[in-house]
Amino acid sequence: MRLEDIQIRDPFVLRDEGKWYLYGSTDKDIWRADAAGFDAYISTEPADQAPGEFSGPVPAFRPPRGFWSSKNFWAPEVYACRGEYYMFATFKPHETMNHGRRGTASLKAKSLPGPFVPWSAGPITPKDWECLDGTLHIDPQGMPWMVFCREWQQVGNGEIYAVPLTEDLREAAGEPRLLFRADEAPWVRPLKGRAPGSYVTDGPFLYAPKNGALNMLWSSFTGAGYALGLAVSQGGGVMGPWQHQETPLYCRDGGHGMVFHTADGRIHLAIHSPNNTPMERALFIGLIEGPGGILEASGPVAAALNNP
Secondary structure, three states: OEEHHOOOOOEEEEEEEEEEEEEOOOOOOOOOOOOEEEEEEEEEEOOOOHHHHEEEEEEEEEEHHHHOEEEEEEEEEEEEOEEEEEEEEEEOOOOOOOOHEEEEEEEOOOOOOOOOOEEOOOOOOHHHHOOEEEEEEOOOOEEEEEEEEEEEEHHHHHHHEEEEEEEOOOEEOOOOOOEEEHHHHHOOOOOOOOOOOEEEEEEEEEEOOOOOEEEEEEEEEOOOEEEEEEEEEOOOOOOOOEEEEOOOEOOOOOOEEEEEOOOOOOOOEEEEOOOOOOOOEEEEEEEOOOOOOEEEEEEOOOOOOOOO
């Protein structure tokens, strides 16, 4: 099947041992209570081209008996680390656990596409916070961090935090540290139809070029709808300070992005678009590293990206 045949939100692409793996929020309706799990799609297309044909779905995670969540299985990201594979994904705990607060947990597998099994003891994010979309970042000193969103539903003005992790990626190794709030980006607008001051933070992903600035992709809303923005660390590290680009990188009803490379070094952005269920599809867009290693759209699509 091709990308247009696969309903998926929050797409995440990984290449490992000669195959491309596509993960994402794959329940037919990710808002429903009876979540099934996460699926993976697999491509054997050459390493020097972005995959377009996939087989699957293959079950990547199915909740074991007694699992602490049954809904809001969102945004799985998969990383190879020390010969094993780790998934960071969002879950909504049962109402009797951790006050029912949504958060990001880690899972683990010995091979791809899984099956992944629970690794952290519930969410790694603070138990009293409503959180989502944790992403892994390893800094130049080898310290693992999880960057995540604190929900606008709890704080109004959505926030993005970083928290250091233990070496085994199983729990927090310190307190969360605020990176920025949604309304600090000049392109972000309040969420329509909600209380005044409701600003969304969604889907952070960090990209570190070999020579240049640390980039963060993250999503929110413009006046025209869902969009993908870019922030750049002025200090070069995860703690920033973060400077936001004046306009979104993509504002045509798509977002929750990540970056992957083909074998020849070309950079690709993966997002889902449109942002309404059940029409979501993965979209791959070419990027380049501009001055200072800051990501920019490339090719003929670049001129059209910011025309809603």
